[in-house]
Amino acid sequence: MSGSGIYGPSTTSSSLVTPALTLLAQDNPSQIDSVALDFLLIELVQILQASSRHATARLRAKEEEMISAGLLPPPLPVPPNKDGVSKEQEEEEEALRLRLEDIGAAVGGALAERLSKDKARFQDTLDAIKFICKDLWSAAWDKQVDNLRTNHRGVYVVQDNAFKPLLRLSSPAGTADALKQSKLYVAIPTGIIRGALGRLGFNASVAPEVMALPQCTFQIKLPKGQ
Amino acid sequence: MAAKQHKAVGDDLWKARTEKINAELFTLTYGALVVQLIQDYEDYAEVNKQLEKMGYNIGTRLIEDFIARSNTGRCNDFREVGEVIAKVGFKAFLNITPTVTHSSLPTNPLVGTSSAAGLIGSVGSSFTLTLDENPLAEIVELPDEALEGELWFSNVLCGVLRGALEMVQMQVEAVFISDVLRGDDTTEIRVKLVKYLEEEVPVGDD
Numbered sequence: 321m322s323g324s325g326i327y328g329p330s331t332t333s334s335s336l337v338t339p340a341l342t343l344l345a346q347d348n349p350s351q352i353d354s355v356a357l358d359f360l361l362i363e364l365v366q367i368l369q370a371s372s373r374h375a376t377a378r379l380r381a382k383e384e385e386m387i388s389a390g391l392l393p394p395p396l397p398v399p400p401n402k403d404g405v406s407k408e409q410e411e412e413e414e415a416l417r418l419r420l421e422d423i424g425a426a427v428g429g430a431l432a433e434r435l436s437k438d439k440a441r442f443q444d445t446l447d448a449i450k451f452i453c454k455d456l457w458s459a460a461w462d463k464q465v466d467n468l469r470t471n472h473r474g475v476y477v478v479q480d481n482a483f484k485p486l487l488r489l490s491s492p493a494g495t496a497d498a499l500k501q502s503k504l505y506v507a508i509p510t511g512i513i514r515g516a517l518g519r520l521g522f523n524a525s526v527a528p529e530v531m532a533l534p535q536c537t538f539q540i541k542l543p544k545g546q
Numbered sequence: 547m548a549a550k551q552h553k554a555v556g557d558d559l560w561k562a563r564t565e566k567i568n569a570e571l572f573t574l575t576y577g578a579l580v581v582q583l584i585q586d587y588e589d590y591a592e593v594n595k596q597l598e599k600m601g602y603n604i605g606t607r608l609i610e611d612f613i614a615r616s617n618t619g620r621c622n623d624f625r626e627v628g629e630v631i632a633k634v635g636f637k638a639f640l641n642i643t644p645t646v647t648h649s650s651l652p653t654n655p656l657v658g659t660s661s662a663a664g665l666i667g668s669v670g671s672s673f674t675l676t677l678d679e680n681p682l683a684e685i686v687e688l689p690d691e692a693l694e695g696e697l698w699f700s701n702v703l704c705g706v707l708r709g710a711l712e713m714v715q716m717q718v719e720a721v722f723i724s725d726v727l728r729g730d731d732t733t734e735i736r737v738k739l740v741k742y743l744e745e746e747v748p749v750g751d752d
Contacts, residue, residue, distance in 0.1 A: 352681055353564040353639045355611055357572045359604045364579055367600040371586035419582055426578035427571065430685075434570070460571065508575075 361485070365420070365504055372415040417507045424511020425518065431459050432516035441521065445542050448520050449476050452540075456516050460509070461485070476540045478513075483536035485509055495533070502530040513538055552629050556637030559616055564638060569681045576682050580699060590695035597698070601705020602712075609710035612638065624739050627716070628673030631707070631737075636675075644675040644735075672738035674723070680733055688727050698722040700733075707737055715743045 386392040398407040435455045442448040453465035457480070467479035485505045491498035506528040517524040517540070527539045583593045612618075616634055621627045625648050632646040649672050682700045698704075704720040711718045717740045724730035 350569045350641065350679075350681060350684070351566045352569045352572055352641055353560075354567045355564070355608075356639045357567060357575070359607060360572060360575060362607075363600045363603045364575070366603065367596055368579070368582065371583050371596065375586040419586075423575060423578040423582060426581070427574040430574050431570070459568070462567075 361505075361508070364423075365416070368419050369412075369416055372419055373412060376412065376415055417504070420504065420507035421511035421514070424508035424513075425515030426511075427460075427508070428456070428512035428515030428517075429519040431456060431512070432519040435459055436520065445474070445522060446470075448517060448522050449478075449540065451520070452513060452516060453478060456513070460512055474542045476542070477537055478540060479535070479537045481535050483509075483534050486530065486534040486536060489533060498533060499530060502533060502536075503528075506530060506536055509536075510538065513540065517542075552633040553637075553643070555616060555618070556634040556643065559634065559638040560641055566641075569641075569684065573681060573684050573686075576702070577686055580697075584692070584697075590692060590697040594696070594698050594701045597701035598705040598708070601702035601707075602709035603705075604702070605706035605709025605711075606713050608639070608706060609713045612710070624668070624671050624716075625673070627711070628675075628737070632675055635710075640681050642677065642679045642681065644677045647674045647676065649673065669739055669741050672736055675735045675737065677733040677735070680726075683727055686727060693728050698725060699727050700725070704735060707735070711737075712743065717741050717743055 383392060387394050400406045401410065432451075436442075436451065442451065449468065449470075453468055457463060457465050461480070461484040463480075463482075463484070465478050466481045467477075469477045469479075483506075485508070486502055489498055489502060489505060491501060510526050510528045514524055514526045517526075522542055525541045527541075529537045529539065531537075580593070580597070583596055584590070587593050587596070612635060616638065618630055618634060621630055628646045628648055632644045637643050680700055682703070686699060688697065688699060692699075701722065704722060707720040708718055718737050719740055720735055720737045723734045723736050725733045727733075
C-alpha cells in the first residue's frame with residue numbers, strides 16, 4: 321500500500337491499526353447468560369453459610385482447647401438479644417456477611433482496575449465517587465446511580481431506585497421478611513463498592529440501607545485528607 | 547435431532563433469548579468464592595465436594611430454565627443427552643460449545659431398560675466433554691499447593707450436570723478427568739450414566 325491516507329504517508333498496512341483500534345480489539349470481553357450469575361449468587365449464600373459455620377466451629381474448638389488448658393478464661397454467658405437471637409447466631413450471620421463482602425471486594429477491585437486502566441489516577445474523592453456512580457455501577461448493575469448526595473465533608477450517599485440485586489427479591493413471608501433477607505443480598509454489592517474504591521486508593525467505609533424494595537442506598541465515608 | 551440441529555438450537559438460544567452479561571462478574575465471583583472455601587475448609591477434597599454440592603443445587607434449578615427456554619423434547623438415548631448438553635446447554639448459559647466424545651457399552655438386555663417412552667440407552671455408557679474455553683477459569687492460576695492437593699477448580703460444573711440430569715430421571719456421575727489449570731493438556735469432564743431413576747420407584751412396594 322502506498323500513498324498518503326489519513327494516517328499519513330505510508331507503505332505498510334500495519335499503520336492502519338491505530339492504538340485506538342488495538343484497545344478496542346483487546347476489550348472483547350466474553351459473555352454469558354445472566355441467569356448463570358443469578359443462580360450462582362443464590363446458591364453461593366448457602367454454601368458460604370456452611371463453610372463459615374465449619375470455620376467458626378474449628379475456631380471454637382481451638383478456643384475450647386485453650387480454655388480447658390487454662391490458657392484462656394472461660395467466656396461469660398451472654399443472653400439472647402431483643403429479637404431472641406443468640407450471640408452464636410449473630411456471630412454466624414456476621415461471619416457470613418463478612419465473607420460475602422470480601423467476595424464483593426475482590427470483584428470490585430478487579431472491575432475498578434479494568435475500568436480505570438486508561439485513566440489517570442483519581443486525585444479527587446468526588447471524581448472517584450462519580451466513577452463509582454457511573455462506570456462501576458454500569459459494569460456491575462447495568463445502569464447508573466439515580467441519586468448522589470454529599471455533606472461535602474467526606475460522606476456521600478448513593479441511591480439506586482431499582483437496584484438490580486433486589487429486583488426479584490420477594491418473600492412468601494411478606495415484606496418484613498424480604499427486607500431482612502435483603503441484608504444478605506446487598507452484602508456483595510457493599511463489598512464491590514468498597515473494593516473498587518480501595519483499588520483506586522481510597523480507604524472507604526460503606527454502609528448499605530434498604531428501606532423499601534427495590535431501592536437501596538449506600539453511605540460511603542471517606543476519611544479526611546484523601 | 548441431528549447434531550447440526552442441536553447446534554442451531556443452541557446458537558439461536560444464545561443469540562435471541564438470553565440476557566447477556568459480561569462473564570467477568572461471574573468469573574470474579576466464582577474465583578473469590580473458591581478462595582474463601584479454601585480458607586474455610588483448609589482441605590481441597592472438601593472444597594471439591596462443596597463446589598460439586600453447590601453445582602448440584604444450581605443444576606436442579608437450571609434444568610427448569612433450560613427446558614422452558616429451549617423446548618427440547620426428551621432425548622432418545624444417552625448419546626443424545628451428551629449432544630444436547632454440549633451444543634445447547636453449555637452454549638445457552640456459558641456461550642461455549644465443548645466437544646463431546648461418546649463411549650457407549652453394548653446394550654445389555656437385562657440392565658438399563660426403562661419404562662420411560664423412547665429412552666433407550668445402556669447403563670454404564672458415558673460421554674466426555676472437552677472444554678476448549680472455560681469462563682469460570684479465565685483469569686485463574688492455581689498455586690502449587692492447590693495443584694498437589696488435587697483441587698478441581700471448576701468442580702461446580704460436575705454438580706450442575708448431576709443435578710440437572712437427576713431432575714430428568716438420570717443418575718449420573720460427572721467428574722473432571724483433566725484440567726489445563728492443573729497443567730494438563732485438556733480440560734475434560736466425563737459423565738457416566740449410573741441408572742435411570744424411574745425404575746427405582748416401584749409403586750406399592752416397600
